[in-house]
Amino acid sequence: MARQERATRTRLAILNSAAEVFDEVGYEAAAISEILRRSETTKGALYFHFPSKRELAQEVLAKQLSVVPRVVPQNLVLQEAVDATLILAHMLRSGDGILRGSVRLTVEEGTPQDGLDRRMPMHNWVEHNRELLSRADKAGEILPDVDIEAAAQMFVAGFTGTQLLSKLLTGFDDMLERSAVMTKHLVTSIAVPSVLVRLDFTPERGRRVYEQAVKLRSDAEVPTNV
Amino acid sequence: MARQERATRTRLAILNSAAEVFDEVGYEAAAISEILRRSETTKGALYFHFPSKRELAQEVLAKQLSVVPRVVPQNLVLQEAVDATLILAHMLRSGDGILRGSVRLTVEEGTPQDGLDRRMPMHNWVEHNRELLSRADKAGEILPDVDIEAAAQMFVAGFTGTQLLSKLLTGFDDMLERSAVMTKHLVTSIAVPSVLVRLDFTPERGRRVYEQAVKLRSDAEVPTNV
Numbered sequence: 001m002a003r004q005e006r007a008t009r010t011r012l013a014i015l016n017s018a019a020e021v022f023d024e025v026g027y028e029a030a031a032i033s034e035i036l037r038r039s040e041t042t043k044g045a046l047y048f049h050f051p052s053k054r055e056l057a058q059e060v061l062a063k064q065l066s067v068v069p070r071v072v073p074q075n076l077v078l079q080e081a082v083d084a085t086l087i088l089a090h091m092l093r094s095g096d097g098i099l100r101g102s103v104r105l106t107v108e109e110g111t112p113q114d115g116l117d118r119r120m121p122m123h124n125w126v127e128h129n130r131e132l133l134s135r136a137d138k139a140g141e142i143l144p145d146v147d148i149e150a151a152a153q154m155f156v157a158g159f160t161g162t163q164l165l166s167k168l169l170t171g172f173d174d175m176l177e178r179s180a181v182m183t184k185h186l187v188t189s190i191a192v193p194s195v196l197v198r199l200d201f202t203p204e205r206g207r208r209v210y211e212q213a214v215k216l217r218s219d220a221e222v223p224t225n226v
Numbered sequence: 227m228a229r230q231e232r233a234t235r236t237r238l239a240i241l242n243s244a245a246e247v248f249d250e251v252g253y254e255a256a257a258i259s260e261i262l263r264r265s266e267t268t269k270g271a272l273y274f275h276f277p278s279k280r281e282l283a284q285e286v287l288a289k290q291l292s293v294v295p296r297v298v299p300q301n302l303v304l305q306e307a308v309d310a311t312l313i314l315a316h317m318l319r320s321g322d323g324i325l326r327g328s329v330r331l332t333v334e335e336g337t338p339q340d341g342l343d344r345r346m347p348m349h350n351w352v353e354h355n356r357e358l359l360s361r362a363d364k365a366g367e368i369l370p371d372v373d374i375e376a377a378a379q380m381f382v383a384g385f386t387g388t389q390l391l392s393k394l395l396t397g398f399d400d401m402l403e404r405s406a407v408m409t410k411h412l413v414t415s416i417a418v419p420s421v422l423v424r425l426d427f428t429p430e431r432g433r434r435v436y437e438q439a440v441k442l443r444s445d446a447e448v449p450t451n452v
Contacts (some may be wrong), residue, residue, distance in 0.1 A: 025337040028254045107390060108334045111251040119394055150407050153391065157408060161387025164333060165379065168345055181376050182383060188415035 011049045013039040019060045019101025026108050027057055027116065054115055057105055064102035064121040065128065067091075069213035077136035078191055079199055082183055083209040084132065085159060089179035090206035092163055093172045107164060125156045133190075141195040151190055158182045176203035237275045239265040245286045245327025252334050253283055253342065280341055283331055290328035290347040291354065293317075295439035303362035304417055305425055308409055309435040310358065311385060315405035316432035318389055319398045333390060351382045359416075367421040377416055384408045402429035 017039035021030045032053060036046060050056040068091065071083045091099050106121050129152035136142050162182045166175040184201040191199070243265035247256045258279060262272060276282040294317065297309045317325050332347050355378035362368050388408045392401040410427040417425070 026254065026335060028252065029337050104335060109252060109330060109393070111255050122391060122394060147407075151411075153404070154388075154408055154411060157387035157391045157404065158384050159387065160390055161383035161385065162380075164386055164390075165348060165383045167335070168348060178379070178383070181373075182380055185377075185380060185415040186411055189411040 007049075010039075010041055010045055014041055014046055014049055014056070015060060015063070016097050018056045019098045022057060022060060022101040023097070023104050027053075027105055027110055027114060030057075057116055060098060060102045061105050061116070061118065061121050063098050064106065065124045067096065067098045067102075069210070069217040071209060072212045072216050076141060076195055076198060077132060077139050078141050078187060078195055081129070081132045081136065081155075082187065082199055082201060083205070083213075084128075085155075085179050085183045086176065086203070086206035087210045087213055088159065089163075089175045089203075090210045092167075093175040093206075095172075103163060107160065122156060125159075126152050129153075129155045141192060142190055143192055146190045151186075155183075155186060158186050176206045179203070179206075233275075236265075236267055236271055240267055240272055240275055240282070241286060241289070242323050244282045245324045248283060248286060248327040249323070249330050253279075253331055253336055253340060256283075283342055286324060286328045287331050287342070287344065287347050289324050290332065291350045293322065293324045293328075295436070295443045297435060298438045298442050302367060302421055302424060303358060303365050304367050304413060304421055307355070307358045307362065307381075308413065308425055308427060309431070309439075310354075311381075311405050311409045312402065312429070312432035313436045313439055314385065315389075315401045315429075316436045318393075319401040319432075321398075329389060333386065348382060351385075352378050355379075355381045367418060368416055369418055372416045377412075381409075381412060384412050402432045405429070405432075 014035065018030070018035045020038060021034050030053065032043070032046065035056075036043060039046075046056075050059065068084075068088060071080045071087060074080050074083065088099075092103065102121065105116065106118050108118075110116055110118065130148060133142065133148045133152055133155075137146070137148055142148070159179065159182065162178045163172075163175065166172050166178045180201045180203040187199065187201075188196060240261065244256070244261045246264060247260050256279065258269070258272065261282070262269060265272075272282075276285065294310075294314060297306045297313060300306050300309065314325075318329065328347065331342065332344050336342055336344065356374060359368065359374045359378055359381075363372070363374055368374070385405065385408065388404045389398075389401065392398050392404045406427045406429040413425065413427075414422060
């Protein structure tokens with residue numbers, strides 16, 4: 001294994017272990033020793049890649065949006081918006097480490113001293129929703145008086161609260177059902193009726209659209225070693 | 227001042243200071259010494275009322291629903307539901323200590339070791355919404371196919387995410403506007419149209435309905451010293 005490849009693997013192992021620990025106990029209580037134990041790395045290796053716990057957490061936060069594969073294009077843009085939510089729900093439900101750890105870091109408020117920027121992933125999600133809803137609007141799928149910016153913020157808030165309740169009350173067991181209900185109600189208030197009746201909100205869709213999205217992403221990757 | 231009255235005041239001072247500290251730094255980082263400093267009480271007095279930090283936090287959590295005054299009855303039950311949300315938003319915005327501290331304790335996930343029951347306030351809010359929406363349903367204000375239980379859970383999730391984004395992005399500055407948008411969209415998907423057009427979702431309503439609710443509560447209290 002080339003030195004650079006080994007370094008990349010070590011870095012990823014540290015990130016995954018850190019995300020797991022952040023998910024379990026939060027930023028404040030997360031111990032570097034526990035992250036080292038799980039990633040089977042040395043203190044030297046960890047501090048080579050991440051100068052501090054804060055920078056490690058910030059990198060987990062930065063990866064929140066990028067670990068989620070892009071949805072497979074659909075005839076209706078709003079179906080893509082629904083699918084994006086179901087993919088997120090499926091990943092949290094099935095235990096994606098980086099996503100769970102990152103979402104917990106975003107949702108906990110921390111101390112003024114910890115210096116973590118938790119707004120960045122929220123801004124990224126709002127931006128992502130703004131793009132989707134603007135496309136839906138241009139395609140004539142959105143009711144005329146809808147404030148796209150406010151709707152984008154509302155979708156992020158709705159999902160944030162939904163995952164929080166699902167985790168707290170059921171350990172993410174009902175995450176897909178809850179997300180489907182929330183998304184259906186929010187979309188109902190912004191979609192034109194002729195689009196609304198054609199949308200599929202079934203929770204079971206989550207797994208399928210996730211697998212399609214993963215396949216699309218891996219098909220798009222340029223093979224490096226043929 | 228009678229001994230019992232003094233004890234009640236001390237207990238309340240401790241609770242308020244603790245809620246403040248929980249709001250600022252969360253449960254894990256909250257220091258008993260800081261709570262003592264702010265409440266101007268002794269360690270002995272604190273441990274007389276609350277045997278541990280956990281019991282102090284649990285009591286702040288238990289008060290979450292009861293610090294919010296009940297809405298003044300309206301012609302439409304759904305207007306009461308809207309008003310209940312606006313009152314909560316107004317109280318978080320204007321800095322109610324117990325509510326802010328308690329909401330933060332609910333939203334942060336804690337460690338498996340901290341032993342706090344964060345589900346209790348969520349269950350209370352869901353129950354409160356279930357009652358309101360069932361009354362609205364009986365009054366013919368809700369569309370026929372709405373799942374009241376799912377809707378009650380969804381309202382709590384929507385509000386939870388809304389307050390989280392508002393705090394994170396604006397320090398609660400836009401809490402009333404965000405809550406009004408979220409509530410309007412959620413109510414839109416469950417209310418019959420003839421009711422919907424009569425509802426008032428303006429954010430400015432928040433302060434007024436809060437003041438009316440406080441007045442109603444104080445009018446209802448039996449005077450003890452006339």
